[in-house]
Amino acid sequence: MVKRWLVNSMDYSLVVNFIRYPTAKQDVLSKEIIGRGTKRGGLYYLDDFDPGRAYHTHHQPSNQERQIWLWHRRLGHPSFGYLRHLLPDLFSSLQPIDFKCDTCIKVKSQRVSYPISLNKTNALFALIHSDVWEPSPITTAASYR
Structure with a gap:
């Protein structure tokens, strides 16, 4: 089983491939492996990480x-x-083209609209819409979820 994590260490955006042995650190843009590591005592140690080879x-x-x-x-x-x-x-x-704001990009992205529903009715309250939401991961000031 291979797990991939995106690691952002302030200056570098890297993908870490967790394979049984060894662990490889790969630059996101160039796809070049820029470091390898081993797992010792439950922690991953970078043996030959070379940040100078990263694209960023x-x-x-x-x-x-x-x-x-x-x-x-x-x-x-x-x-x-x-x-x-x-x-x-x-x-x-x-x-102005030299600047890219992540917040502006995310806010301007749009979501695909919902498909047209085939459920139609002529009587009042014959069709009820309910938004079901799991408990919020954030508790309110009154300790409710």
């Missing part, structure tokens, strides 16, 4: 980039093109 490189954002991200969040996630229109001095050496 560490990027230290400039003060200008930090300011752009700050205003992007403060103003409620406007498009970076609009932000450039509002704050042109911040974009003096940067382009």
Whole structure:
């Protein structure tokens, strides 16, 4: 049985393949194996991990980039093109296309609509819709689920 976990260690997005022996760490984009490890005492030890071979490189954002991200969040996630229109001095050496906001991408994604129901009725309360939801994993202030 092979299990795959996505590991995000701040600078790297890696896939860890848990095979009986050894354990391989693989870069998500290049699919290159960049490390191997062994299981000892219930823990996985990386024997030859080489972060320099990972596709991702560490990027230290400039003060200008930090300011752009700050205003992007403060103003409620406007498009970076609009932000450039509002704050042109911040974009003096940067382009709006250089910025990707995960929150904006997730919010703009849409769900497929439900199929048209074949259940139709002419009488009141002959058809009842009920949303059944399991207990919430989060308890309320009154300790209810």
